[in-house]
Amino acid sequence: MTDMPLKPAQQSRLRIFLDSDIFYMFKKSPVAILSTIVVAILVLSAVFAPLIAPTNPFDPASLNLMNGFTGPMTPNAFTGDSFLLGTDDQGRDVFSTILYGMRVSLFVGVAAVLFAMVLGITLGLISGYVGGWTETIIMRTADVQLTFPSILVAMLIFGVAKGFTPVEYRDQMAIWVLILAIGLSDWVQFARVVRGATLVEKRKEYVEAARLIGRTPFAIMLRHILPNVLSPVLVIATISLALAIIAEATLSFLGVGAPATQPSLGTLIRIGQGFLFSGEWWILLFPAVTLLVLALSVNLLGDWLRDALNPRLR
Amino acid sequence: MSHDVILEAVDVVKHFGDGGNWLSPKPPVQAVDGVSLKIRRGETFAIVGESGCGKSTLARLLMRLLEPTAGNVLFDGAEISHAKGAKLKRLRRDMQFIFQDPFSSLNPRMSVGKLVGEPLEVHAPDMNADDRRAKVAELLRKVGLRPEHAGRYPHEFSGGQRQRIGIARALASGPKLIIGDEPVSALDVSVQAQVINLLGDLRRDLGLTLVVIAHDLSVIRHMSDRVAVMYLGRIVEIGTAQQVFATPRHPYTQALLSAIPSMEGTSRDKKPAVQGEMPSPSDPPSGCRFHTRCPHVQPLCKSQSPKLHGQGHQVACHFWQDIAMPPTESAPPNRSDRAEARFALYRAATTGGTVIHQDKKATTERT
Numbered sequence: 001m002t003d004m005p006l007k008p009a010q011q012s013r014l015r016i017f018l019d020s021d022i023f024y025m026f027k028k029s030p031v032a033i034l035s036t037i038v039v040a041i042l043v044l045s046a047v048f049a050p051l052i053a054p055t056n057p058f059d060p061a062s063l064n065l066m067n068g069f070t071g072p073m074t075p076n077a078f079t080g081d082s083f084l085l086g087t088d089d090q091g092r093d094v095f096s097t098i099l100y101g102m103r104v105s106l107f108v109g110v111a112a113v114l115f116a117m118v119l120g121i122t123l124g125l126i127s128g129y130v131g132g133w134t135e136t137i138i139m140r141t142a143d144v145q146l147t148f149p150s151i152l153v154a155m156l157i158f159g160v161a162k163g164f165t166p167v168e169y170r171d172q173m174a175i176w177v178l179i180l181a182i183g184l185s186d187w188v189q190f191a192r193v194v195r196g197a198t199l200v201e202k203r204k205e206y207v208e209a210a211r212l213i214g215r216t217p218f219a220i221m222l223r224h225i226l227p228n229v230l231s232p233v234l235v236i237a238t239i240s241l242a243l244a245i246i247a248e249a250t251l252s253f254l255g256v257g258a259p260a261t262q263p264s265l266g267t268l269i270r271i272g273q274g275f276l277f278s279g280e281w282w283i284l285l286f287p288a289v290t291l292l293v294l295a296l297s298v299n300l301l302g303d304w305l306r307d308a309l310n311p312r313l314r
Numbered sequence: 315m316s317h318d319v320i321l322e323a324v325d326v327v328k329h330f331g332d333g334g335n336w337l338s339p340k341p342p343v344q345a346v347d348g349v350s351l352k353i354r355r356g357e358t359f360a361i362v363g364e365s366g367c368g369k370s371t372l373a374r375l376l377m378r379l380l381e382p383t384a385g386n387v388l389f390d391g392a393e394i395s396h397a398k399g400a401k402l403k404r405l406r407r408d409m410q411f412i413f414q415d416p417f418s419s420l421n422p423r424m425s426v427g428k429l430v431g432e433p434l435e436v437h438a439p440d441m442n443a444d445d446r447r448a449k450v451a452e453l454l455r456k457v458g459l460r461p462e463h464a465g466r467y468p469h470e471f472s473g474g475q476r477q478r479i480g481i482a483r484a485l486a487s488g489p490k491l492i493i494g495d496e497p498v499s500a501l502d503v504s505v506q507a508q509v510i511n512l513l514g515d516l517r518r519d520l521g522l523t524l525v526v527i528a529h530d531l532s533v534i535r536h537m538s539d540r541v542a543v544m545y546l547g548r549i550v551e552i553g554t555a556q557q558v559f560a561t562p563r564h565p566y567t568q569a570l571l572s573a574i575p576s577m578e579g580t581s582r583d584k585k586p587a588v589q590g591e592m593p594s595p596s597d598p599p600s601g602c603r604f605h606t607r608c609p610h611v612q613p614l615c616k617s618q619s620p621k622l623h624g625q626g627h628q629v630a631c632h633f634w635q636d637i638a639m640p641p642t643e644s645a646p647p648n649r650s651d652r653a654e655a656r657f658a659l660y661r662a663a664t665t666g667g668t669v670i671h672q673d674k675k676a677t678t679e680r681t
Contacts, residue, residue, distance in 0.1 A: 207421035214406035227423040
């Protein structure tokens with residue numbers, strides 16, 4: 001009988017979600033539905049790239065140099081092979097490289113945002129709850145960092161980290177360094193939002209009540225304040241996912257990001273732009289359009305989420 | 315007078331603010347200024363006063379939520395005003411608090427079961443989840459809620475029910491003393507009585523000591539054994555509820571009492587209530603803090619601050635003997651028939667019997 005009270009609530013989680021305002025607003029918004037579908041398709045095709053892609057572009061054995069510069073949907077003059085989106089200079093199928101490149105882009109984007117989120121939430125909670133000198137140091141650091149363009153910060157971190165990595169590990173480490181660099185350049189907004197929300201929540205009586213019960217400051221931050229500051233964090237996380245993907249593409253485009261052996265969409269665009277004026281437009285255009293669609297739909301989803309969770313904008 | 319004292323405050327002072335800086339000097343707010351009181355085991359002790367008189371600050375000082383600027387707080391004979399660590403944790407178990415606002419004092423993201431179980435998690439970490447759930451169910455039943463409410467969230471409850479959740483939470487750690495900061499003032503009048511009765515029952519059944527902070531005198535009169543009246547950070551009168559309500563000695567208490575609306579509508583020709591506003595606690599008047607508003611003010615009041623004096627029924631006024639009010643009758647003489655019928659119903663309700671409406675007239679009068 002002790003278990004009884006909890007069951008009804010747990011069983012109806014799905015029901016509660018389907019009845020919720022958020023889901024209702026979701027159903028009402030064509031933009032949200034469309035961008036969700038697009039994001040879902042792109043993410044799924046990135047995750048299942050090995051199953052979907054016609055060739056593995058990074059397996060040298062499957063490449064035929066004779067297939068280089070094949071146009072989209074046109075058979076190759078020498079081999080007769082046809083490719084949906086054409087091939088690049090080394091005969092790699094552009095469609096397959098996009099799928100694999102999107103994998104890298106999404107992985108770096110998600111991991112960087114998660115890293116920025118954990119860092120930003122932790123520092124924001126601490127500075128908001130503890131206050132005093134701790135807060136001053138953390139938030140001034142954030143302010144200083146905000147005065148630099150985040151891409152510059154990321155490049156700086158990337159360069160410094162690369163300097164410390166042994167040459168033979170550079171290509172392997174590049175992805176992780178990229179995540180670190182983007183994450184470190186992105187934590188500020190999480191910290192600011194969480195600090196602001198924490199300042200509001202900490203004045204509420206339930207925090208005082210938790211102190212009265214004998215909870216430690218750590219438990220109060222983690223169990224009481226954190227769940228109450230998470231909804232703005234969710235919005236920022238979605239929007240900064242789009243920004244992180246773009247940041248990664250920018251870094252890779254500039255040649256400081258994902259290496260050519262493990263190309264992301266940005267690397268593909270960089271490779272492609274070399275062939276733009278010689279007429280092989282597809283090597284550049286298709287990765288660029290994919291990046292655009294991916295970033296745009298994630299961004300639209302984030303915008304919709306912000307509006308949906310903010311009662312003042314309804 | 316050899317009562318067992320559970321909580322004692324000795325000359326407790328709390329000033330807020332550091333005085334600003336040299337560019338903009340700000341005098342500190344003297345929220346509580348030299349309060350001493352003794353709370354006896356098992357009694358219901360009430361602290362009353364206007365808003366801003368420092369009663370909530372005093373409650374937080376007694377609870378060790380704030381550290382006093384000066385003075386001591388003793389719980390069970392041990393100094394607690396600067397307690398930390400394990401000592402503070404033990405104190406949190408023995409002393410609990412009921413908040414004024416049942417809407418902001420419960421974390422909206424936690425289910426009732428979690429909220430009520432939280433003190434158990436802190437103070438009885440060895441208890442397993444099943445035992446804890448059983449204990450939560452028992453606590454919920456004790457405060458008049460149903461055990462199956464444990465799975466719900468605070469927003470699904472009314473104000474009175476939420477206050478019951480708050481009480482269950484306060485009871486969970488098995489405290490000896492509960493301080494309620496205006497525990498019923500945020501509730502509807504009809505619900506206030508239920509919660510007051512619940513607190514009274516729990517005090518009796520569990521042998522608790524209750525300290526109730528309130529500005530509503532009718533609430534205090536109903537439930538407390540002893541009453542302290544506060545004005546501008548100081549206690550002006552302490553006595554049993556009977557003494558304070560029937561023979562108020564301090565002019566401030568007299569003014570507070572005359573401001574209670576009477577059910578018979580005969581209070582209009584009583585002496586006028588105090589005029590004006592309460593002075594700022596950051597710049598309190600010299601001498602007796604009440605002299606700016608006191609109808610009986612004398613030159614002495616402006617220079618010399620009166621001490622609490624007297625045995626049992628103590629008062630801080632130089633001239634209380636001269637201005638004592640004649641004892642008010644407990645039952646005013648001429649009640650109308652309607653009032654008489656209503657009181658009969660109240661009496662029937664409080665003695666616990668089921669109220670049976672005698673005739674149609676009584677029913678219409680109630681509604």
